[in-house]
Amino acid sequence: xxxxxxxxxxxxxxxHHQQFGFTPVDRVVYVDTxxxxxxxxxxxxxxxxxxxxxxxxxxxxATTTATPSSRVSTYFSSVGWVDTxxxxxxxxxxxxxxxxxxxxxxxxxxxxxxxDSKATIAxxxxxxxxxxxxxxxxxxxxxxxxxxxxxxxxFMGVAEQMGRVLQNVSTSANIKERLDFTCAIFxxxxxxxxxxxxxxxxxxxxxxxxxxxxxxWQGRLQDGDxxxxxxPGACPNLF
Numbered sequence: 001x002x003x004x005x006x007x008x009x010x011x012x013x014x015x016h017h018q019q020f021g022f023t024p025v026d027r028v029v030y031v032d033t034x035x036x037x038x039x040x041x042x043x044x045x046x047x048x049x050x051x052x053x054x055x056x057x058x059x060x061x062a063t064t065t066a067t068p069s070s071r072v073s074t075y076f077s078s079v080g081w082v083d084t085x086x087x088x089x090x091x092x093x094x095x096x097x098x099x100x101x102x103x104x105x106x107x108x109x110x111x112x113x114x115x116d117s118k119a120t121i122a123x124x125x126x127x128x129x130x131x132x133x134x135x136x137x138x139x140x141x142x143x144x145x146x147x148x149x150x151x152x153x154x155f156m157g158v159a160e161q162m163g164r165v166l167q168n169v170s171t172s173a174n175i176k177e178r179l180d181f182t183c184a185i186f187x188x189x190x191x192x193x194x195x196x197x198x199x200x201x202x203x204x205x206x207x208x209x210x211x212x213x214x215x216x217w218q219g220r221l222q223d224g225d226x227x228x229x230x231x232p233g234a235c236p237n238l239f
Contacts, residue, residue: 021169096121155194159183163196
């Protein structure tokens with residue numbers, strides 16, 4: 001191992017403080033591993049422009065200028081059974097626009113276009129444009145399971161990142177190694193939204209601590225305020 005030079009040590013201390021939140025004092029820093037990153041120059045080929053620039057999509061003016069090879073009855077959940085034209089991709093000329101509902105077939109796939117979609121034939125590809133659906137109800141009966149899953153993972157990700165930051169900045173072995181803490185997100189009313197899988201035993205008392213602080217500081221909290229609560233007689237933890 002080799003000792004760091006003054007410039008390298010200064011850069012290390014700065015990066016260490018940025019990541020862990022404190023500066024090591026009176027400690028010798030050794031170099032254990034060195035990584036070298038090289039940046040070179042290469043020859044770049046000209047990238048062709050996007051076909052969407054050449055063939056702008058306009059739902060109001062999109063028209064079918066090709067003759068379908070056949071027609072089939074197709075079911076769509078939004079409108080029911082529809083007499084749907086079928087096109088072969090290799091028979092369509094570049095620049096043709098097709099309004100859904102329709103089917104476009106080539107040697108390896110079948111593209112089913114819904115009634116609210118349109119397509120433009122470009123070179124070696126098909127550009128699809130689908131109208132945005134109307135906003136869905138937010139009632140419990142109308143919750144989108146996909147959207148619910150996305151937000152659940154987002155909230156869980158925030159709670160887990162809170163734990164990683166706390167673990168990085170802590171110098172306590174209980175926090176850094178044993179992960180003797182928990183991080184959670186609550187609603188303004190104190191209801192639990194998401195908690196990271198650290199030590200879930202604290203969640204029960206944390207909910208009461210959060211609701212107690214909400215009641216105590218109702219109407220007086222500002223953005224950026226941080227509350228620290230500890231009741232030794234009930235629970236020796238800090239919230």
